[in-house]
Amino acid sequence: MDMKTAQDKREALFQRWLNPKDGAGNDLQFQSPEAAQAYKERILRIKDAIELRKPDRVPVIIMPGFFPFYNGGITPQEAMYDYEKLGAAFKKFIHDFEPDGHIGATAPGPGKMYDILDYKLYSWPGHGIAPEHVYQCNEGEYMKADEYDALIQDPTRYWLNVYMPRTFGALQPLQMLPFFPGILEMYGLAYSFIPFAIPPVQAALKALMDAGAEALQWAMVTGAIEGELAAQGYPQILGGFTKAPFDVIGDTLRGTKGIML
Numbered sequence: 296m297d298m299k300t301a302q303d304k305r306e307a308l309f310q311r312w313l314n315p316k317d318g319a320g321n322d323l324q325f326q327s328p329e330a331a332q333a334y335k336e337r338i339l340r341i342k343d344a345i346e347l348r349k350p351d352r353v354p355v356i357i358m359p360g361f362f363p364f365y366n367g368g369i370t371p372q373e374a375m376y377d378y379e380k381l382g383a384a385f386k387k388f389i390h391d392f393e394p395d396g397h398i399g400a401t402a403p404g405p406g407k408m409y410d411i412l413d414y415k416l417y418s419w420p421g422h423g424i425a426p427e428h429v430y431q432c433n434e435g436e437y438m439k440a441d442e443y444d445a446l447i448q449d450p451t452r453y454w455l456n457v458y459m460p461r462t463f464g465a466l467q468p469l470q471m472l473p474f475f476p477g478i479l480e481m482y483g484l485a486y487s488f489i490p491f492a493i494p495p496v497q498a499a500l501k502a503l504m505d506a507g508a509e510a511l512q513w514a515m516v517t518g519a520i521e522g523e524l525a526a527q528g529y530p531q532i533l534g535g536f537t538k539a540p541f542d543v544i545g546d547t548l549r550g551t552k553g554i555m556l
Contacts (some may be wrong), residue, residue: 300452305345308534312338315525318518326526333528337395341532356396361403362431364387370427372420378516385520391531396532400520405513411506413464414548437461438548446548458548465502468495524537 299307313335316325325331336351343350364374367384374381382471385400409419414438419430436447437458446453452474460467490496492548521531539545 309533330528372426398533408509455457
């Protein structure tokens with residue numbers, strides 16, 4: 296078994312950053328030798344700081360929220376629904392402030408996808424919030440106090456049959472989906488597939504496909520933005536994130552009141 300240390304994993308990450316690829320998996324073609332040098336200097340500056348060496352200056356990595364879009368003269372609603380304006384505003388922000396690293400133009404998310412799914416957990420510009428304001432969390436008890444055992448025993452079933460129907464209006468019919476581990480052999484098999492013939496379930500499945508198509512379009516646009524900026528010397532350094540259990544339960548499932556009281 297390949298047992299890599301934390302240092303090994305961190306070094307591998309930096310090497311991926313120092314040797315960026317384009318969307319096709321080929322070596323990224325920088326716009327100029329100066330852009331290539333600036334890109335490398337930014338990554339090494341971040342690397343030196345993380346590894347407790349003295350960099351040439353303090354690296355600057357910005358998590359700007361919706362500021363790039365205000366800075367670019369567009370509303371949060373436009374950033375969530377007009378991907379061309381999203382890209383123009385985000386690129387202007389990077390060129391204006393020249394950070395050493397950024398986390399991409401993904402913060403607003405695709406408004407149309409949320410519309411398709413009728414997302415209940417948030418209100419967003421154009422959907423319960425004024426166009427010039429950012430999205431807001433609709434805190435609620437999306438998991439009941441007596442449902443911890445159901446979540447722990449089978450998280451996937453709970454999410455599919457209970458949580459998602461509560462937080463996505465278009466997915467309420469998923470409550471009717473069968474217990475998939477019960478699909479074992481020919482005898483009685485047909486009964487498990489009957490829910491897929493019910494029009495509300497079919498509508499929910501179509502909503503999932505439509506939402507997926509919109510999410511893919513958005514991801515292709517934001518990915519292209521990040522690739523263009525990388526070629527100009529500005530690295531995108533987001534590698535993932537995680538949340539503490541308290542935040543998952545408090546923010547997403549039970550709400551502040553539900554988890555505190």
